[in-house]
Amino acid sequence: MNNIIKKKSNRRKFFTTAGKSSLGLMLMSFFPMNIFSKNTKVIKLKEVHPHPQAVKRDNKTK
Amino acid sequence: MSKENKKYWKSIDEYNKKELPVSKSDEFMEGTTDEFDPSKLDGLSRRKFLALLSASTAFAVTACSDYHDQKELAPYIKRPDGLLPGKPNYYASTCSGCSQACGILIKTREGRPIKVDGNDLHPINKGKICATGQASVYNLYDPSRLQFPTKGKNKVDWASADSDIINKLDKIVKSGKKIAVITHPINSPTEKKLLDEFKQRYSTAEVYSYELFNNCNKKFAWFKSYGSPEIPSIKWDEADIILSLESDFLAKEANHVEATRLFSSRRDIMKSDHFNRLYVAEAGMSLTNTNSDYRIQVRPDAQYDFVLSLMSEVVKRGASVINVDSSVKKKLSNYSLDSFVTKWNLDAIKVNYLIDDLVNNKGKAIVYAGDVLPADVHIAVNLLNEILGNTKLYDYDKAYVNTGRQAHLDDFKVLINSFNKSEFGAVIHYDVNPAFHIPSSMNYADALKNVGLVVSLVESENESTVSDTYTLPINHAFESWGDAQARKNVYSLRQPVIAPLYNSRQREAILLTWITSSSEAYNDDMYHQYLMESCRENIYNKMKLAVDFKSFWFAALHDGYVELNKQSTKKHVFDLTAFDLRKHSSASTDFGLLLSRSYFIGDGRFANNGWLQEIPHPISKAAWDNYAAIAPSTAKKMDLEIGDVIKVSVGDNSVNLPVMIQPGVLQDMITVELGYGRTVIGDAGKDAGINANDLLNQQSGSSPWITSGVSIEKTGEEYELVSTQEHHPLDEDFVKDFHLKRGIIREATLTEYKKNPEFAREHDEELVSITSEHKFTETKWGMAIDMNKCVSCATCVASCDVENNVPVVGKDQVANGREMHWIRIDRYYSGTPEDPIVSNQPMLCQHCDNAPCENVCPVNATNHSPDGLNQMVYNRCVGTRYCANNCPYKVRRFNFFNFLDHFADSYYENEVTPLVYNPEVTIRSRGVMEKCSFCVQKISEEREDAIREGREIKGENVVTACQQACPADAIVFGDVNDPNSRVSQYKKHNLGYLVLQNLNVRPNVTYVAKLRNTHSEDT
Known part of the structure; x- marks a missing residue:
């Protein structure tokens, strides 16, 4: 780390590389490649309601 | 020595400051820098570059705001009555997959059905259903279901659709044109009543019931033979000898779930070694055929001659229990069993065994003809059973209820002709698809264009809705009220367990609205009320019970069925005039x-x-x-x-x-x-x-x-x-009879077993271990699979798929060997390709004590639990697939893609399909290995119950999905450390063996060797 901060040429190279990498990755994240998340689509599930007149079993079946 | 002066060294050479390896001083090995000057390299080294790259990545990730997990978590502030989050509810209902009306128990979580099993109380199917019934829950969440009524391609509202249709129907009746209502056979007494009322309301209405595969030939034959269309059920469990003629009675005909249970009960080595013996005479290779003891290959068009030849031989031997009429004897004199055997090149020994068995087991045998055979074969079989006294195995108390006359292809020809002549003004497709079922050469779809009003009441679009005027969506069975009476002694009820997902209606309610002639008459409860009234009139009033109707109704819904009073059965006398005495043409030898x-x-x-x-x-x-x-x-x-x-x-x-x-x-x-x-x-x-x-x-x-x-x-x-059986096959010669050589399949005849009871284990090797065996002192889970009872119906596969959220991968992935079933049925042949012996074996994770998969996982994602389970920790798995490579049973399934996510054009990504998932089982992601877990969610449930109730875990309380589903009760699961448990009995039994035992992996699934009930002369 000292090497990067102290030497001017290294500082320049560090920020150049970091900047180029960040720009590249930000560009890539605009493409639909799902790099960081497994699914970018949010699906709203249908609301379900139990039928009010259904008669349920008292005991669980085995 | 002070800390500052302390030196560390890794070798004597280093300590003695001998010349260090070059790699310690120079960054580049000798020779690698010949082509460039290292001193002119950028000061930024490889290591620093990678460090900077990862730092930039971190910045970019922070910058990305698209966080995937944006779903809402909403607690039940207003919880619906009777619904506890995290606890399932069970509802009794009736399956609508076919006409057998099996009782079902629907499991719901948070109001949505997630699993269907058989209704344990139902007297016919007794807690079991078929694979189709198991997977039917998916149809509720089918994304292609119709969501609203349409007129042509345009969305309409129900009120305008109803009033337009009622108007048009009235005009059609006034004009004298007819209305065709096309349905599947109706086994609901209430629906029958409704259709009658519809016909009364619209006087020119005609109802056509049809089924692509039906038992009309059998029904017609029965009516001709006995003057009644009520076909009795068969007491399969009392039959010592069964001759099946082109009948897949264990998989496709009548109530095959009941037949499987009864048939397999006579193959239970734990109860008795008095097995039944199954002869199958057919041209194909059906599931029933793979379970036979003897196979006889007979063309379907030669079955009539075969039955008459058998009958002739029985009469010749003087073995008839009834007086055979002289006219029958005269006809039978034209037939000879020996000539039939010679003509069709059958195995004379097998046929002799058959006739000997039929004659020696009169009254305890059954000859059963398949639904596909023509009526004259059925009549001949009825007479043969009479002659042999096998009518004792007819159960009229549980007879099949007649669903009325069904339309045949001839009737459809007449109907299509009438369409073309514009004799019909309206066609109503009542949850049917005749445009697909009827051969296209009959041009049903084209004929519909000549009908002014075509209305389809369907769940999803189909080939028949293409010409629709109106397409009206109907409720799924789980959203519907209904009843069914497939058998004389049982009246089954269907209740909705979920409010309709879409803007659909109950199909019967749609008809009711049209009968009342007002679109405003509809309300969501109308068919429920109608059903209750019908039940009161036809069932409750006739039973003369002490309780009031409301109590009776709720009890009936709770149980799912009502067992009816035994009705007196008149004596069924065979009408000889049904038997065709004319000469019958011989079968062809063409294709x-x-x-x-x-x-x-x-x-x-x-x-x-x-x-x-x-x-x-x-x-x-x-x-x-x-x-x-x-x-x-x-x-x-x-x-x-x-x-x-x-x-x-x-x-x-x-x-x-x-x-x-x-x-x-x-x-x-x-x-x-x-x-x-x-x-x-x-x-x-x-x-x-x-x-x-x-x-x-x-x-x-x-x-x-x-x-x-x-x-x-x-x-x-x-x-x-x-x-799925042909993935990675080895060289044919090498694998011939592999399953027998490696002891994967161990079989013998009953006779051989009686002579050598230890045959299943005699070749097992004594296994040694260099480590001491781990002792499981508490509960230890194990499974036993009885191959005598297993008929390979694959209901266990369907049940496991539904219970464990196993994804569907599609044809192209199955071609690559990537199907995801946790349990499979392996099928092996032995003998010759012309006359093979088929052996089936359900194969699943064996939960080996010395599991070869556990040792090779680099991240310890698979390990062994204290109660004997081979566990899978999905979020540790990094997908090396070494475990699958090492598994000798090849039961591990790898998620090559996110099958349940955005795979296959996001097939699963819709608002309804994810509702089918069982919340008790993790959804696996891409790159993760999965396999049978012995339904660990059910084991956990039992553990929680035991803790709450302050008791020990009871092995018999845990029922795996495959065990629950198996109609033959071939799968047993439980605690092998409990000496009284069924699974430990199987483990100790001399027929119990372990597959690939000599590998010393110590599997926990015991297979019971199959015994074929052949004659003692056969080996």
Whole structure:
């Protein structure tokens, strides 16, 4: 780390590389490649309601 | 020495400051820098570059705001009554997958059905249902379901649709034109009543019931034989000898769930070694055939001659229990069993065994003809059973209720003609798809264009809705009220467990609205009220119970059925005039065709159910397709291979089908399953297989499923058929009888077993270990699978798929060997391709104590639990697949893709399909290995119950999904450390063995060796 901060040429190279990498990755994240998340689509599930007149079993079946 | 002065060294050389290796001082090894000058390199080293790259990545990730987990978590502030989050509810209802009306128990979580099992209280199916019933829950969440009513392609509201239809129907009646209501056979007494009322309201209405595969021939024969259409059920459990003629009674006919249970109860080595003996005489290779003790290959068009030859031999031996009329004897004199055997080149020994068994077991045997056979065969079989006294095995108390006359192809020809003449003003498709079922050559779809009003009441679009005026969406069975009476002694009820997902209506309520002639008459409860009234009138009032109707009604809904009072049965006397005394024509020797329905998708109504499409065929292990199954000898004669496309022609109609070479099929016979090749259907079912309905025999008076004189020609094309049994096959010579050599399948005859009871274990090796064996002192889970009882129906596969959220991967992935079933049924042949012996074996994770998969996982994602389970920790798995490589049973399944996520054009990503998931089981992501977990969620549930109740865990309280589903009770699960448990009894039994025992992996699944009940002379 000292090497990067102290030497001017290294500082320049560090920020150049970091900047180029960040720009590249930000560009890539605009493409639909799902790099960081497994699914970018949010699906709203249908609301379900139990039928009010259904008669349920008292005991669980085995 | 002070800390500052302390030196560390790794070797004597380093300590003695000898010359250090070059790699310690120079960054680059000698030779690598010959082509460049390291001093002129950028000061930024490789290591620093990678460090900077990862830092930039971190910045970019922070910058990305698209966080995937944006779902809402909403607590139940207003919890619906009777609904506890995290706890399932169970509702009794009735299956609508076929006409058998099996009782079901629907499991719901947070208001949505997630699993269907058999109703344990139901007297007919007794807690079991078939694979189709198990997977039917997916149809509720089918994304292709219709969501609103349409007129043509436009959305309409119910009120305007109803009033327009009522108006038009009235005008049609006034004009004298007819209304056709086309339905499947109605087994609901209330629905029958409703249709009668509809006919009264619209006086020109006619009801046509049909089914692609039906038992009309049997019903007609029964009516002619006994003057009653009520066909008795068979007491399969009391039959010592069964002769099945072209009947797949264990998988496709009548109530095969009940038949499987009763048949397998006579194959239970724990209870008795007095097994039944099954003879199957057929041309194809059906599931029932694979469970037979003796196979006799007889063409379907020769079955009549075969039955009469048997009858002739019985009479000749003086073995008849009744007085055989002289006219019958005269006819029988034209038949001889020996001549039949010689003519058709049958195995004379087997046929002799058969006739000896039938004669020696009079009254304890049954001859059963398949539904596909023509009526005269059924009448002959009825007479044969009378002669042998086998009518003792007819159970009239549980007789099948007659669903009335059904329309045949002849009736549809007349109907289509009437359409073309504009004699009909309206056609109502009442949850049917005749445009698909009827051969296209009859031009049903074109004829509909001549009908002014075509209305379809369906769940999803199909081939018949293409010409619709109105397409009205109906509720799924789980959203509907209903009743059913498939059997004389049981009245079953259907109740809705979920409010309709879409803007659909109960189909009966739609008809009721039209009967009342006002679109405003509709309300959501109208059919419920109508049903209650009908039940009160037809059931409650006749039972004369002490309780009031409301209590009776709620009790009936709770149980799911009402057992009816025994009705007095009149004596059934065989009418000899039914027996055709005229000379019968002999069968042809040309190519013959036999059509049957699919094992899982029925007549095509379940074609969009991916689970059912992907369950491998019980015999060929093919998935996603149908084919023309031909004998190996036929394939050799015609130089055909699997996948070659042939043109099969019946009269003027022809269909191109891929070939499947099926051992055991009779030479010059082709068997084809129908129900495939749907075109107007959701994504899963579209173009899955080939529509072969054009091959139905349209000749008047014949069985539509059997044709002789069929022509075949090669087309030169190829079609890919995928089969789960053929992945990575080894060289044929090497694997011949592999399953016998390696002791995977251990079989013997009953006689051999009695002589040598230890045959199943005598070749087991004594295993040594260099480490001490781990002792499981508490509960230890294990499973036993009785191969005597297993019929390979694959219901366990369907149940496991539903319970454990196993994804459907599609045909192309199955071709790559990537099907995801946690349990599979392996099918092995032995003997010759012309006359093979089939052995089936359910295979699942064996939960080995010395699991070879556990040792090789680099991240310890798979390990062993204290109670004997081989566990899978999904979020540790990094997908090296070493465990699957090491598994000798090849039971591990890898998620090559996010199958349940955005795979296959986001097929699963819709608002309804994810509702089918069982919340108790993790959804696995891409790159993760999965396998059978012995239903660990059910084990956890039992553990929680035990802790809460302050008791020990009881092994018998845990019922795995496969065990729950198996109609034959072949799968047993429990605590092997409990000496009283069924699984430990099987483990100790001399027939219990471990597959690949000599590998010393110590599996926890015990297989019970299969015993074939052949005669003692056979080995």
